[in-house]
Every structure is written in C-alpha cells, then in structure tokens.
Amino acid sequence: MGKSMWKVPLSDLTFGPEEKEAALRVLDSGWLTMGEHTLEFERRLGEALGTPRTLAVTNCTVALHLAYAALGVGPGDEVICPSLTFVATANAALLTGATVVLADVLGEHDLSIDPEDIARKITPKTRAIAVVHYAGYPCDMDAIRAIAAERRVAIVEDVAHGPLARWRGQALGTLGDVGCFSFFSNKNLAVGEGGAITSKDDSLHSRMRLLRSHGMTTLTLDRHKGHAFTYDVVEAGMNYRIDELRSAIGVIQLERLPEGNRRRREITERYHTQLASIAGLQLPYKDFYARGAGESAHHIMPVLLPEGVQRQAVMERMKANGIQTSVHYPPIHQFSHHGASERVRRDGLDRTDAIAPRELTLPLYPRMRDGDVDLVCEALAASLR
Template identity: 80%
Template sequence: MWKIPLSDLSFGPEEAEAARQVVASGWLTMGERTAQFERELGEALGTPRVLAVTNCTAALHLAYTALSVGPGDEVICPSLTFVATANAALLCGASVVLADIVGDDDLSVDPADIVRKITPRTRAIAVVHYAGYPCDMDAICAIAAERGLAVVEDAAHAPLASYRGRALGTLGDVGCLSFFSNKNLAVGEGGAVIARDDALHARMRLLRAHGMTTLTLDRHKGHAFTYDVVDAGMNYRIDEIRSAIGLVQLGRLAAGNARRRALAARYHERLAGARGIGLPYRDFYARGLGESAHHLMPVLLPEGTSREAVMEAMKARGVQTSVHYTPIHRFSHHGASDRVRKEGLSRTDAIAGRELTLPLHPRMADADVDAVCEALAASLR
C-alpha cells in the first residue's frame, strides 16, 4: 500500500534462524536466551541491572509498583506521550499530573513546569525521551534529589541514546524500554526495565514472575524443586523466541541508529527552507548534550494548516505519516478523570494539531527522504 512506510522492520534470515533454534530447543518460556539478552543489553547500556519483560507498559507498571507508587500519590508526566506512561501510574491507584513541553524546538517535558506542579503528594517524576532525544536530565534529577522524588525514564524511543555520556534509561531510578514492532530494536512485543540499584533490581525480578523465589527453568533443570511466594507479583516475563530475536536485533541497533541520524540530518537540510514548517530538535547536536536514537522524525506544520488534509494528500502519494501524539489530556477518559490534573498545558496545546511524523527507518534510501519532502511540499500547496 505504501511506497514509503512510516517504519519498517530491519529483519533478515538471522532473526528467523534465531527463532527456529528456540523452537527446536523445546524450551519456549523465559530461560537462558533471555538471560543472555539481558546481559548483552546491559553491556551495551553500561549497567548489569537489566530485566527483559513482556512490553514497555509492563515495564512502566513494574517500575511504579517497585517504587511503591499507590493511592494518594501523584506522578508527574508529560501530556505529550503515549498513554501508557500515565495509565501505568493510574493502574497503581495514583493520580497523574500532566506537565507541559519546553516549546516548539524541544518537545520534551519542561523541568520548570515540573517544579510548578510538585505538591506534597508527588512521589515520582516520569520523563519521556520523546522521539529518542534526551530530556534535560541534569535539571530533572536535581529537582528530584532536592525533593526526595523518584525518577522513572520512559526511554521507549531511545535505546542506546545518551545524555552527557550515559545511556538513557540509566540516569533515573528506573528506566523502561520498548521492543514493539516499530521500535529501533524490535521483537514484536517486548520491553525491559533498568534499575539504578541492586535493591530495586531484586524487587522487580520478583515482581516480574509472581513474586516466586525460583523460576520454572530452575525447577526444570533440577536446581530447585519448590518455591516460595514472597510478594504479590505479576506475570511480566518475556519468552525465549522474542529474546532470541532481540539478541540479533541488538547487534543491528548501533548501525540502525546511525542510519537514522543520517536520514534525520537529510530531512533537516531539505526542510530548513520550507516556509512555516517547524523542525523540533534541528539544533540538538549543536548543544553537545548527547546522542539521539532518532526514533521519530517530527515536524510542525504551518499554523492554520489542516493536518488531516496534508496526511490524506501524502497518503495519495504513497507516503505514510502519523501523529505523535494526541496529548493525554485530550482523551475522553483522561479529560474526564478527577485523577488526572491537566492545567497549564498551553505549549502542548499549541503544537498538538500541528505535529506530523514523517517516515524514518534504516531501510530508507536518501531518495526516499527527498520524495517525502517533495510530497510534503506538494501537500501544503
């Protein structure tokens, strides 16, 4: 259907062979390949405290639960994010306080607005490294440290991205990654949690698998014959097929991110002179803060433009586009909920109808970027 899709899997015969080997082994549930995936992912991120889980929503829920977020607490998070960032906190019984973005050039959460929205009930700050670009983690971590708050990093867009030399997902108390089909490292459904310290890592390991003291693989191998349950946990385990695919994908990740960076630079060069089009993060590297994973290519359409008309016109030219995201406070449930505070989001509202996400993935050719830019220009006439 699409000449140029929004995203595309960077899969080859290696992923198929990895899955085949798991099926042939006769052991499908979480086991040795998962342990290897966690170990190698941790080496890439510079931490040994990585746990693979069934998806990033599970990772977020696991993070909030391990941090004892619950009824009566508040979690501050951006409104411009996928809804899971907020939903996982709501499912813990907490209230969510939505924060504004920095502005047109930086769609990350604004540290100054976080400060404005802290109350005595605030327990955690959830940051989102939007599109793969780091938030101002110096400011946010300083705010959290001064007030005794936890920091949860939603790094779903940002595997191997960095801030001042450290991997995103390793700067807060808990980091959360996504391995969904459209992500930089894709396994279909999957995610990971990264703990700052050993105590949180141990608690999340228990909570991931029912609070059991031994795993099914331990009992299968005869290393244990029974188990105790020491906490009320969930079943957030990943399976061996996805972990095996993840190992192959991890080997492709750095090169894939580098290709994304080159494509994003070409977009910024081609669109720099386009009248009325905003280019968030265009000057990111000039600031010397770190490395983006370039998961998304967001642009801001000229004010007054019908985004739906532009998307339809680009669709007619075979170019797939999307929106990241409808702000959380504009959804029916969250807009009506008395457990979601949604005041003071003027900058988010100002860009909400203008953001358009263009295709970006490692399989794109330079000529594809040129074709997308030409289609966008033609669709704005």
C-alpha cells in the same frame, strides 16, 4: 492497511535471515518460556547500556507498571508525566491508584517535558517524575535530576524511543531510578512485543525481578534444571515475563541497533536539510547536536506544520502520494477518560495545546534510501501548497 500500499511506509523492520535462524533455534530447543536466551539478551543489553541491573519483560507498558509498583507508588501519591506522550506512561501510574499530573512541553524546538513545569507541579504527594525521551532525544536530565534530588522524588525514564541514546555520555534509562524500554515492532530494536527495565540499585532490581514473576523465589527454568524443587511466594507479583522467541530475536536486533541508530541520524539530517526551506514548517531538535549534551536514537521524525494548516488534509495528500504519516501524539488530557478523570490533573498545558495539532510524523527507518527521503520531502512541500 498493509505495507504494500505505501511507496514509503512510516516504519519498517530491519530483519534478515539471522532473526529467522534465532527463532528456529528456540523452536528446536523445546524450551519456549523465559530461559537461557532471555538471560543472554539481558546480559548483552545490560552491557550495551552500562548496567548489570537489566530485566527483559513482555512490553514497555508492564515495565512502567513494574517501575511504579517497585517504587511503592499507590493511592494518594502523584506521578508527574508529560501530556505529549503515548498514553501508557500515564495509564501505568493510574493502575496503581495514583493521581497523574500532566506537564507541558518546552516548546517548538524541543517536545520534551519542561523541567520548570515539573518544579511548579511538584507537591508533597509527588512520588515520581516520569520523563519521556521524545523521539529518542534526551530530556534535560541535569535539571530534572536536580529537581528530583531536592524534592526527594524518584525518576522513571520512559526510554521507548531511545535505546542506546545518551545524555552526557550516559545511556538513557540509567540516569534515573528506573528505565523502561520498548521493543514493539516499530521501535529501533523490534521483536514484535517486548521490553526491558533497568534500575539504579540492587534492591530495586531484586524487587522487580520478584514482581515480574508472581513474587516467586524460583523460576520454572530453575526447577527444569534441577536447581530447585519448589518455590515460595514472598510478594503478590504479576506475570510480566518475556519468552525465548522474542529474546532470541532481541539478541540479533541488539547487534543491529548501533548501525540502525547511525543510519537514522543520517536520514534525520537529510530531512532537516531538505525541509529547511519550507516556509512556516518547524523542525524540532534541528539544533540538538549544537548543544553538545547528548546523542539521540532518532526514533521518529516529527515536524510542526505551519500555523493554520489542516493536518488531516496534509495527511490525506501524503497518503495519495503513497507516503504514510502519523501523529505523535494526541495529548493525554484530550482523551475522553483522562479529560474527565478526577485522578488526572491537566492544568497549565498551553504549549502542548498549541503544538500538538501541528505535529506530523514522517517516515523514518534504517532501510530508507536517500531517494525515499527526497520523495517524502517533495510530497510534503506539494501538500502544503
């Protein structure tokens, strides 16, 4: 189903002639694989995040796998992550041979991972905690960092929803050991497929650079420029490189990101105002800024439907009105594979089980007009009658 069938789609690209021109410059250059545009994208993204240890990769899933691999996660280890997240957060850990321990959410007001549940589920086998900054809102990183420091486990930040969001002034993705970003086509910074990974120290950064490209000591670009004539392979790595086309588009998208995030916040605030009067409808994060601890990237607009309402019926009514909606997310422990796997622990997820069937995601993207927001709110109110 294409965009044309929707009066208001769930998401939309913020592209202009600049992205097209950037792509054409790459085609005209004759160099498509990872090269100078990627280096520029990494440098600019690192400057925006406040860290020079930034690598562009082909998507966020490989960033997560790269993170776990670089941290030495493997068979016999455990990784704690929320069940209310996209399945890649868990799958990347499972692919290392580790066991995934699923944690509960805080509650209706905050759909992030519960630090107290993390503390309850840590064992001597825990190697890493994967935190997901759901919808672009920071998790309680003070509490999570304290737990990780006390138990000497690593923190992997899944920042797919949160580019340029902050916790106490520091960019998400730079608060843990490794940060993983997504530039999928529905993300705040979109290149089609793409991602990035950041690290807290030089040794992790160097290891991930090697693992990103087959464990080779020099890259094709180095040999193309005559800086090297051969290479050694010092570790069994993967090919997780990004290409020049996506990196060039990423540079332009990065320039748009601050304004895009600002507009997303305006739209979210309008939603919260317009929807506040609907009986039984819960608005997660509506009091987020009152806490004064962070800044969101406002990637998606989640609401919790009133108790007893059939979500599928609401989504069908919204569709009939030309409004696209979605669900973020079906909990991981309810999938066939993860629900049966011996390497997935799924106990103590009562809040996730209660909240997930009520979650509905409304349209949110920078090019939305105020009138579009009002149309969505009116359609939702009518769908609940």
